[in-house]
Amino acid sequence: MNKYKYRKILKKYEGYLFISPWILGILVFFLLPVGYSIYISFTKWTILGKPVWIGLDNYSEIFRDKSFYNSLLVTFRYAVFAIPLGMIASFTIAFILNSDIKGLSFYRTIYYLPAVVSGVAVSLLWRWILDPEFGLINSLLAMVGIQGPGWLSDPAWVLPSYILVAIWGAGGGMITYLVGLKEVPSSLYESAEIDGAGFFTRLFRITIPMMTPILFYNLVMGIIGSFRKFTDAYILGGAGNQGKFYLVYLYENAFKFFKMGYATALAWVLFMIILMLTLLVFKSSSLWVYYESEEN
Amino acid sequence: MKKLFTVLSVLLTLVFVFTACAPDKTGMEANTQAAKDDSSKEKVHITFATWAGGDELNEFQQIVDKVNTESKEYEIELLSIPADYYTKIQTMIAGNTAPDLMWLSQEYIPAYAELGAIEDITDFASKNTSIDLNDFYAPTLATAKWNNKIYGYPWIAQPVIMYYNKDIFDKEGAAYPEDITWNEFIELGKKLTKDTDNDGKIDQYGFIVNGWPPIHTWLWTHGGGDIDENGNVIIDTPESRAGIKVLYDILHVSKIAPSKALVDAQGFGEQFKAGKIATFMGGAGDDFEKTVTFKVGSTVVPHASEHATFNWIASTVMSSQTKNKEVVQKALSDLTNKFFDWKVVPPIKSKFGKVSEIRPDKQAALPAIKASMEFARGFNNMPMQNEIGTMIWDNLYDPLLRNEKGFDVDKAIDITAEELRTLLTK
Numbered sequence: 001m002n003k004y005k006y007r008k009i010l011k012k013y014e015g016y017l018f019i020s021p022w023i024l025g026i027l028v029f030f031l032l033p034v035g036y037s038i039y040i041s042f043t044k045w046t047i048l049g050k051p052v053w054i055g056l057d058n059y060s061e062i063f064r065d066k067s068f069y070n071s072l073l074v075t076f077r078y079a080v081f082a083i084p085l086g087m088i089a090s091f092t093i094a095f096i097l098n099s100d101i102k103g104l105s106f107y108r109t110i111y112y113l114p115a116v117v118s119g120v121a122v123s124l125l126w127r128w129i130l131d132p133e134f135g136l137i138n139s140l141l142a143m144v145g146i147q148g149p150g151w152l153s154d155p156a157w158v159l160p161s162y163i164l165v166a167i168w169g170a171g172g173g174m175i176t177y178l179v180g181l182k183e184v185p186s187s188l189y190e191s192a193e194i195d196g197a198g199f200f201t202r203l204f205r206i207t208i209p210m211m212t213p214i215l216f217y218n219l220v221m222g223i224i225g226s227f228r229k230f231t232d233a234y235i236l237g238g239a240g241n242q243g244k245f246y247l248v249y250l251y252e253n254a255f256k257f258f259k260m261g262y263a264t265a266l267a268w269v270l271f272m273i274i275l276m277l278t279l280l281v282f283k284s285s286s287l288w289v290y291y292e293s294e295e296n
Numbered sequence: 297m298k299k300l301f302t303v304l305s306v307l308l309t310l311v312f313v314f315t316a317c318a319p320d321k322t323g324m325e326a327n328t329q330a331a332k333d334d335s336s337k338e339k340v341h342i343t344f345a346t347w348a349g350g351d352e353l354n355e356f357q358q359i360v361d362k363v364n365t366e367s368k369e370y371e372i373e374l375l376s377i378p379a380d381y382y383t384k385i386q387t388m389i390a391g392n393t394a395p396d397l398m399w400l401s402q403e404y405i406p407a408y409a410e411l412g413a414i415e416d417i418t419d420f421a422s423k424n425t426s427i428d429l430n431d432f433y434a435p436t437l438a439t440a441k442w443n444n445k446i447y448g449y450p451w452i453a454q455p456v457i458m459y460y461n462k463d464i465f466d467k468e469g470a471a472y473p474e475d476i477t478w479n480e481f482i483e484l485g486k487k488l489t490k491d492t493d494n495d496g497k498i499d500q501y502g503f504i505v506n507g508w509p510p511i512h513t514w515l516w517t518h519g520g521g522d523i524d525e526n527g528n529v530i531i532d533t534p535e536s537r538a539g540i541k542v543l544y545d546i547l548h549v550s551k552i553a554p555s556k557a558l559v560d561a562q563g564f565g566e567q568f569k570a571g572k573i574a575t576f577m578g579g580a581g582d583d584f585e586k587t588v589t590f591k592v593g594s595t596v597v598p599h600a601s602e603h604a605t606f607n608w609i610a611s612t613v614m615s616s617q618t619k620n621k622e623v624v625q626k627a628l629s630d631l632t633n634k635f636f637d638w639k640v641v642p643p644i645k646s647k648f649g650k651v652s653e654i655r656p657d658k659q660a661a662l663p664a665i666k667a668s669m670e671f672a673r674g675f676n677n678m679p680m681q682n683e684i685g686t687m688i689w690d691n692l693y694d695p696l697l698r699n700e701k702g703f704d705v706d707k708a709i710d711i712t713a714e715e716l717r718t719l720l721t722k
Contacts, residue, residue, distance in 0.1 A: 047390045048411035132561040153560030155698075239560075240698065241690060255383045256682045258407055 041265040046258040058265035068266070070241060071249035072273075077159060078245065079226035082166040087218055089170035091211075094177030108178075115172030119231035126165050127152075127236055155240030162243070165232055173218055180214035181207070212289040216281070223277050227270060246270055339371040340623045344631075345385055345395035349378030359634045363627070370627045372397075389413050394615040396624045397631075400448065402439035402609045402674045403681040409442040410679040414613040418446045420625045427629055431644040439674035440611040448613035449628065450643040451635035454579040455607045455672035456509045457664045458598070462591035464488060464500065464574045473575060474595045475667075478517065478542045481575075481598040485552025488574040502552035502574045504567060505543070506559045509577045509606055511693045512675065513597060514539035516604035522688060523676050527720060531688070532713035539600070540696070540705060548699050556697040579608060580665045581640045585657040594661040596668050607672035609643065641665060680719060687715050 016023075041058055043051035062068050093111050097104060114122065129136045130151035138148030151161040188206050197205065208215075230247040237243045244252075250270070254263035348356045353376050360372045375395055377384045382404065388394050400408060408414045421429060427449060429437065440448045458473065465472055468488055473481065485502025492500050515521050520536025523529055530536060547553055554567070568576040569588050577597055578584065584592045597605045612632060618624050636642040640655045648666060652659050678684060691712040695703050 046411050047386050048408065048413040133563055133566075147561075150557055150560040154557060240694060252686070255386060256686075257680065258386075258411065 037264050037267065040261055041268050043261045044259075045261040045264075047254070047260045048258065051261060054261070058262045059269070061262065062265060062269055067244075067249055071244050071246045074159075074242060074244055075227055075229065075246040078162055078166075078229065079223065081159070081163050082226055083219065083222035085163060086166050086170050086173065086222060087215065089167045090173035090218065091177050091215075093171055094174045094181055095207075097174065098178060098181040108174075111171030111174055113171065114169040115175075120235065122165075122169070123232040123235035126161075126168075126232065130161055130236070150239070152236055152243065153239045155238075155242045158238035158240070158242035161236070161238070162229075162232070165236075173221075176214050176218060177211065180211045184210045209290050210292070213291060216285055216289045220278055220281055223281065224274055227274050227277075339367070340369060340620045342370050342372045342397060342624055342627050343375055343395040344372050345375045345377055345381075345388075345398035347376075347378055347381040347399060348374075349376055353378075355638065359631070359638060363630050363634060367627070367630065369623050372627060372631070389615070389617070392617060394617040396615055396618040397612055397628055398615065399451075399610050400613050402611070403677055403685065405440060405447055405611060405613065406442040406677045406681065407679040408613065409445070409447045412616055414447050415616045415618065415621065416445045416447060417449075417614060417625060417628070420629075421446045421449070424625075424629055426633060428644075428646075431646050433643060433645060433669055433672070435671075435673035436607060436609055436643045439607075439609045439677060440613075442677075442679075448611035449632040450609050450611045451632055452639040453607050453609050453641050453643040453669065453672065454581050455641065455665065455668040456513065456577050456597060456605045457580055457661065457668050458575055458577050458595050459568070459582070459584050460575045460593045460595070461568070461571060461573065461588075462593045463571065464590075465593075472593055472595070473598070476598050478514075478598045478600050482542075482545060482550050482552060485546065485574070486550055489552045498554075500572055500574070501554050501567075503546060504559060504564060504573045504576060505547065505553050505697070506556060506564045507689070507693060507697065508564070509597075511540070511543065511688065512606050513577070513604075514543045516606075516673070517598070517600045517602055518542070519601045521676070523678060523684065523716070523720070525676050527676075527678060529713050529716045529720065531692075531716065532709050535601070537706070537709055540692070540709060542600070544696060544699075544705050547697065580658070580661065580668065581655070583657065585660065592660075594664040596664055603671045605668050605672045607669075607674050609674050641669060678720070683719060684716060687719065688712055691715060 040051060042053060042055060044054045044057075045051035097108050097111065101107070128134070132138055132148065132150040132153060135148070135151070137151070141148040149157045151157050184207060188210070189202060192202050192206060228247060229245045230251070233243055233245040233248045234251065246266075247270075250263050250266045253259040253266065344360070346353070346356060353374070357374060360374055364371050385395070385398060394413070400414075405414070409416070421427070429446075432450065433453065436450050436453050437446075440446055440450050460473055462472065465488075470484060470487055473484055476484070481503075488500065488502040489498060490500050491498050512522065515531070515536050516539075518535045518539035520530060520533050520539050522531045522536075547555075554562070559567070562572075563570075565576070565578070567573050569584070571588075571590055576584075596603065612628055612635070614621070614624055614628055636644060636647045637650055638654065640651055640658065642648065642650055648669070651665065652662060658665065675681065692708045695708055696705065
C-alpha cells in the first residue's frame with residue numbers, strides 16, 4: 001500500500017476512531033444490556049442462577065398481579081397531580097424571575113439548586129423535613145397550634161408529601177421556561193399594550209401560546225420522570241403501600257424476591273406505557289402546540 | 297507530523313478507554329496489595345462480606361487481625377457493605393465475584409441455598425471438632441439449614457424479651473409482669489393505661505407495638521404460625537386466629553397500646569425511653585439498662601398455650617464460588633468461635649456465661665434471656681421468605697395496626713392465607 005493510499009484510508013476512518021470510545025460505550029453499556037434485557041424478560045432468572053426460558057409467562061403473570069396494578073395506580077395518581085402542579089410551579093418561578101427584580105441571579109441560583117443536588121441527599125433531607133415528631137413542617141405547624149399529620153406514615157398524606165417534594169424541585173424545570181420567555185418577541189407585548197390588553201390578556205393570549213412548545217417538552221419529560229420515580233420513593237417509602245411506586249415494586253421483585261426475569265418484564269411493560277402516553281401527547285400536540293416557524 | 301499526531305491521538309484514546317474499563321484500583325492501592333501479598337506469602341486470600349460499619353466494623357477488624365495472625369493458612373480481608381447489603385451481595389454473586397464468606401440474616405439462607413449460591417457445609421460441620429453442633433440451641437441452628445443440610449454457622453441470636461418500666465409498676469401498685477399470660481397482660485395493661493394529668497388524653501400506655509415485634513409473637517404463643525416446617529400455610533388455623541385476635545384486642549378493644557398514628561407521631565422506642573410506656577418488647581441486646589433514667593425490669597414475653605418468642609438470627613455462610621474450600625471452611629470455623637465471645641447472645645449453650653462478660657449491663661436481664669433462649673425460634677424460612685413477609689405485612693399486620701374503616705380481622709386472615717397458598721404452590 002503506498003503512502004498516499006494509506007493516508008486516504010486513515011483520513012476516511014479517523015473520525016470513527018475518534019468517536020470510538022462513545023460508540024463502544026453505547027454498545028457495551030447501553031445497547032447490549034437493552035438487548036439482553038429483552039431476552040431476560042422471557043426467562044425465569046433469580047440473579048443467582050442461570051436464566052431459564054419460560055416464554056410469555058412473565059408477561060401474562062404481570063396482568064394477574066394485584067401489586068402491579070397497585071403500583072401502577074400509585075404512580076399514575078402521582079403523575080396526574082405532580083406533572084401539572086410541577087409545570088405551573090416551574091412556569092410561575094420562571095415568570096417571576098424573568099422580570100427586573102433585584103438580586104435576580106441570586107434567586108435563579110437558589111431556585112435551580114434542587115436540580116443539582118443528588119437525589120439521595122434531597123430524599124434524606126425530606127425524610128427529616130417530613131418526620132412527624134422532629135420534622136421541620138410539623139414543628140412549624142406546632143408553633144401555630146396545629147398538630148401536623150404523619151406525612152409518610154398516614155396513607156392519606158403520602159401522595160401529598162410526594163407532590164410537595166416534586167413542587168419543591170420545580171426550580172429545576174425553570175430554566176427551559178426562562179429561555180422560552182426570553183424568546184417571546186417584545187413587539188407582541190408592545191402591540192398588545194397599545195391595543196389596551198391587560199396583564200391576564202397578555203399572559204393567556206401571548207405568553208402561554210408562545211410557550212406551548214416548551215410546555216409540550218416539559219409535559220413529555222414530566223411523564224417520563226413521573227413514571228420512572230424511584231430514588232425518593234425508595235428512601236421515603238410510605239404507609240399502606242401508598243409509596244410503592246412502579247419502579248420500587250420492580251426493584252423489590254429484582255433484588256428482594258429474586259425475580260429478575262419478572263422485574264425485567266415489568267420494565268418493558270413500563271416502557272410501553274410511557275411510549276404510549278408520549279405518543280398520545282405527540283398526537284395531541286397539533287391541537288395545542290403553536291410553532292411560530294410553522295405559521296410562517 | 298500529521299501521521300504521528302493521528303497515531304498518538306488514537307493511542308491516547310485507547311489508553312483512556314482501557315484505563316476507564318480497568319478494575320477500580322489505583323496505583324497506590326495496587327502497591328499496598330502487592331506489599332500485603334508479599335507479607336502473607338502462601339496464605340490463601342479470603343474475602344468476607346459484612347454489613348458491619350463504624351464501631352462494629354472496628355471491633356470486627358480487630359477479631360480478623362487476630363485470626364489472621366494466628367493462621368498460617370489464610371488471610372481474611374473484610375468487605376464492609378453497610379448499606380444495600382443484599383443488593384450488592386447478589387450483584388457480586390451474579391458477576392462471579394462473590395465474597396468467600398458472608399453474613400446472611402436467617403430469611404435469606406433457604407433462597408441462597410436453593411439457588412446454589414452458598415455451599416452445603418454439612419460434612420465439614422459434622423466432622424468439625426472445634427464447634428459442636430449439639431451445643432447450638434436447636435431452633436437457632438435450624439435457621440442455618442435448608443432441606444436438612446447445613447449452610448452456615450449461626451453467630452448471633454437475639455431473642456425478643458419483654459422490658460418493663462419498674463417505676464410505672466411501683467407507682468401504680470401493680471405486680472411486675474413476670475412470666476404472665478396474654479390475658480393477664482391485657483388486664484395489667486388496662487390498669488396501667490391512663491390519663492395521668494387529667495387533661496382528657498391518655499398519656500401512659502401499658503404496651504406499644506408498631507409492626508415490631510413480629511406478628512409471630514402472638515401466632516406462636518397460641519400454638520399457631522404462618523407456615524409450618526413442611527411448608528403448609530397455617531395462618532388461618534383456629535390457634536393462629538386466636539393469637540391475631542389477642543393482638544387486635546390489645547390495639548383496638550382494650551386499647552392498652554397507642555394507635556399506629558400516635559406511634560408514628562411520637563416515636564416507638566423513644567416513648568418507652570421517655571417513660572410513657574409500661575412494657576416494651578425488644579431484642580436481648582437492646583441497651584435500655586444503660587440509656588433510660590428509670591429502673592428497667594426484663595422478663596419473657598407473655599404466653600398462652602405455649603411459651604415462644606421470635607429470635608433474630610444471622611449466620612456466616614460460604615459462597616459456592618469459593619476456591620480452596622477446605623481453607624475457607626477452616627477460616628469460617630475459627631472466626632465463628634471468635635464471634636461467640638463477641639456478640640450477645642452467643643447461639644451456643646456453653647457460651648451463655650459469656651453474656652455478662654461481653655455486656656455487663658445485661659446482668660439483671662440474664663434470667664429472662666436464658667429462659668427465652670430455650671424457646672426462642674426463627675421463622676420456618678422458605679426460599680421466598682421475603683415475599684411471604686411482604687404478603688403478611690401488606691395484607692394482615694399493617695391493616696390490623698391501622699384498623700381502617702371496613703377492616704375485618706377474619707377476612708384479612710383469609711386473604712393472607714389464600715395469597716400465601718398461591719405463592720407456595722408456584
